[in-house]
Amino acid sequence: xxxxxxxxxxxxGDDALVAAQRMGEWIAAAPQLEEDVAxxxxxxxxxxxxxxxxxxxxxxxxxxxxEDDLAxxxxxxxFTNLLICERPxxxxxVTIARLLYFAGYQHLLYDALRSxxxxxxxxxxxxxxxxxxxxxxxxxxxxxxxxxGTEESHARMQAGLDAMWPYTAxxxxxxxxxxxxxxxxxxxxxxxxxxxxxxxxxxVVDASTCTRPEASYQHSGGRDGKHTxxxxxxxxxxxxxxxxxxxxxx
Amino acid sequence: xxxxxxxETIDADGRIEPxxxxxxxxxxxxxxxxxxxxxxxxxxxxxxxxxxxxxxSLRRKAILMAKVQDEAGHGLYLYAAAETLGIDRAELxxxxxxxxxxxSSIFNYPTLTWADIGAIGWLVDGAAIVxxxxxxxxxxxxxxxAMVRICKEESFHQRQGFEILYTLCNGTGAQKAMAQDALDxxxxxxxxxxxxxDDESTHSAQSMAWGIKRxxxxxxxxxxxxxxxxxxxxxxxxxxxxxxRYDDGHWRFTQPDFTELYEVVKxxxxxxxxxxxxxxxxxxNGAWVREAAAAYAAKQSMTKESAA
Amino acid sequence: MSEKDWxxxxxxxxxxxxxxxGHVGSLHAPDALMALRNARDVYTRRQEGVSIWVVPxxxxxxxxxxxxxxxxxxxxxxxxxxxxFYEIPEGVEHL
Numbered sequence: 001x002x003x004x005x006x007x008x009x010x011x012x013g014d015d016a017l018v019a020a021q022r023m024g025e026w027i028a029a030a031p032q033l034e035e036d037v038a039x040x041x042x043x044x045x046x047x048x049x050x051x052x053x054x055x056x057x058x059x060x061x062x063x064x065x066x067e068d069d070l071a072x073x074x075x076x077x078x079f080t081n082l083l084i085c086e087r088p089x090x091x092x093x094v095t096i097a098r099l100l101y102f103a104g105y106q107h108l109l110y111d112a113l114r115s116x117x118x119x120x121x122x123x124x125x126x127x128x129x130x131x132x133x134x135x136x137x138x139x140x141x142x143x144x145x146x147x148x149g150t151e152e153s154h155a156r157m158q159a160g161l162d163a164m165w166p167y168t169a170x171x172x173x174x175x176x177x178x179x180x181x182x183x184x185x186x187x188x189x190x191x192x193x194x195x196x197x198x199x200x201x202x203x204v205v206d207a208s209t210c211t212r213p214e215a216s217y218q219h220s221g222g223r224d225g226k227h228t229x230x231x232x233x234x235x236x237x238x239x240x241x242x243x244x245x246x247x248x249x250x
Numbered sequence: 251x252x253x254x255x256x257x258e259t260i261d262a263d264g265r266i267e268p269x270x271x272x273x274x275x276x277x278x279x280x281x282x283x284x285x286x287x288x289x290x291x292x293x294x295x296x297x298x299x300x301x302x303x304x305x306x307s308l309r310r311k312a313i314l315m316a317k318v319q320d321e322a323g324h325g326l327y328l329y330a331a332a333e334t335l336g337i338d339r340a341e342l343x344x345x346x347x348x349x350x351x352x353x354s355s356i357f358n359y360p361t362l363t364w365a366d367i368g369a370i371g372w373l374v375d376g377a378a379i380v381x382x383x384x385x386x387x388x389x390x391x392x393x394x395x396a397m398v399r400i401c402k403e404e405s406f407h408q409r410q411g412f413e414i415l416y417t418l419c420n421g422t423g424a425q426k427a428m429a430q431d432a433l434d435x436x437x438x439x440x441x442x443x444x445x446x447x448d449d450e451s452t453h454s455a456q457s458m459a460w461g462i463k464r465x466x467x468x469x470x471x472x473x474x475x476x477x478x479x480x481x482x483x484x485x486x487x488x489x490x491x492x493x494x495r496y497d498d499g500h501w502r503f504t505q506p507d508f509t510e511l512y513e514v515v516k517x518x519x520x521x522x523x524x525x526x527x528x529x530x531x532x533x534x535n536g537a538w539v540r541e542a543a544a545a546y547a548a549k550q551s552m553t554k555e556s557a558a
Numbered sequence: 559m560s561e562k563d564w565x566x567x568x569x570x571x572x573x574x575x576x577x578x579x580g581h582v583g584s585l586h587a588p589d590a591l592m593a594l595r596n597a598r599d600v601y602t603r604r605q606e607g608v609s610i611w612v613v614p615x616x617x618x619x620x621x622x623x624x625x626x627x628x629x630x631x632x633x634x635x636x637x638x639x640x641x642x643f644y645e646i647p648e649g650v651e652h653l
Contacts, residue, residue, distance in 0.1 A: 041599050
């Protein structure tokens with residue numbers, strides 16, 4: 001097995017899966033019916049990306065596993081998603097801040113990944129880039145409205161941006177694996193678009209009248225399977241039914 | 251003169267449109283019916299939405315998310331139709347939140363297992379389709395058109411529910427037992443979705459005369475049972491009615507105990523309090539968001555005016 | 559400010575192979591841009607190649623049913639729909 005490729009596809013797939021899981025929690029709880037539909041669309045897009053990427057990871061693994069085997073039967077320490085994806089939804093502003101940061105990252109990532117020498121990754125990226133452009137736009141519209149809305153919404157938006165900030169460096173970090181794969185033209189090294197990410201996100205924050213969050217301690221560990229305490233609960237919900245009936249088809 | 255045109259249109263099976271003259275009672279009945287239909291869609295998002303995070307395969311998770319999202323969309327179409335009658339969505343939501351308007355009692359039952367999601371698609375959406383297809387020919391144009399759009403999407407939902415159960419029934423012993431248990435709990439409440447028996451139904455006669463209601467409760471209930479019994483056989487599940495028997499082209503069934511329906515409608519069902527509390531919480535928790543968006547829009551238009 | 563300040567928008571969609579925009583329904587949104595976004599989500603499920611118009615409901619002037627046979631001097635003082643067209647008294651049952 002091409003361990004590097006497997007690991008890389010898994011990372012991207014886990015990001016999308018965990019993000020989709022969090023987005024799914026908003027359905028029937030959004031501030032407006034139109035927003036239930038919008039967030040549902042975003043969650044569905046993310047889930048679609050997850051399924052494509054996990055299915056590909058399973059194929060590369062070559063052990064006869066499926067997307068579901070990977071999603072439901074791996075333990076927490078085997079999940080390689082970014083910590084930002086697993087953070088609890090908080091209020092609407094926290095979710096929107098998380099979406100701004102994460103979709104901003106995914107957009108730059110997929111945009112470059114479209115030229116991957118790996119045909120499957122290029123294909124997934126080609127479809128996903130349009131979706132995440134919309135996600136980033138949706139987040140932008142809300143950051144503007146919440147930041148420059150009422151005093152309360154401004155305070156909450158600032159709090160959301162600040163709360164999610166310590167999880168952003170991990171998104172933009174490089175490591176040996178990604179450098180190897182990027183050198184081979186397969187993957188995209190996020191550190192190569194970090195400046196662009198800061199510029200785009202910074203512009204939105206500025207326009208919203210919020211303040212760019214200050215430098216702070218940055219969390220990491222997701223890529224090594226070292227998650228935050230939220231992850232255990234998330235996986236318990238996600239995996240419980242499937243694990244209660246091992247080998248069953250749904 | 252308007253009243254004659256109204257009656258002529260009804261008698262000719264035509265459509266009444268938003269600004270046509272109509273009896274006030276017709277308008278009020280429609281507002282109540284359409285709004286309660288809309289409320290049902292959005293409350294219905296909860297029992298199914300509960301299982302999105304726990305769906306046992308990614309494909310099922312995606313299908314369920316799409317289904318619940320469709321229901322939000324249906325709620326939107328229906329509120330839009332109700333608004334053509336001169337009432338605001340915000341007022342309708344107030345009526346729901348304060349308990350002055352109702353939603354379908356079926357959504358006051360809990361979804362306890364994954365199989366319940368299958369049962370809801372098969373039985374509850376199945377019953378809804380039987381109720382709703384005739385509404386596509388309702389006399390009030392906007393409602394009829396909303397129903398056409400909704401019915402198209404609803405038939406997917408029913409098939410998906412059936413497919414969930416079919417997979418369970420052909421799976422492990424535990425899965426099959428899960429499916430039978432879900433049927434046992436959802437069968438009678440689904441029959442009650444068609445409302446009280448005809449001889450106890452107060453609104454029906456007038457609604458029929460106005461082309462809002464096309465068939466009686468008992469007729470539709472019988473139609474549903476006739477459709478569903480053969481489907482249960484395909485699944486290999488037993489309908490929990492010892493009195494079920496085939497006679498003269500129909501499946502005769504035991505009349506449900508409607509006291510349960512009346513109790514649930516009154517508020518004494520397993521989930522009434524939670525459903526409404528969750529709905530109100532979503533609305534109240536979202537107030538600051540809606541206010542922010544309105545404030546932003548106001549600022550933008552003031553800026554435009556001063557720039558002009 | 560309350561949700562009552564989210565105005566009503568009418569949505570018109572021209573499908574990819576369509577010739578003209580058709581009215582598909584309405585929704586509430588705080589401003590035009592969000593109305594367009596929401597319309598995409600609700601009425602087109604983000605299909606590509608569709609064209610969407612959103613129009614504030616209050617901007618629409620519609621003909622009166624009484625003018626069915628002789629069209630046309632549009633009655634400019636009549637509006638398509640006004641939320642306060644009918645007064646609903648408080649506490650009315652079943653409404």
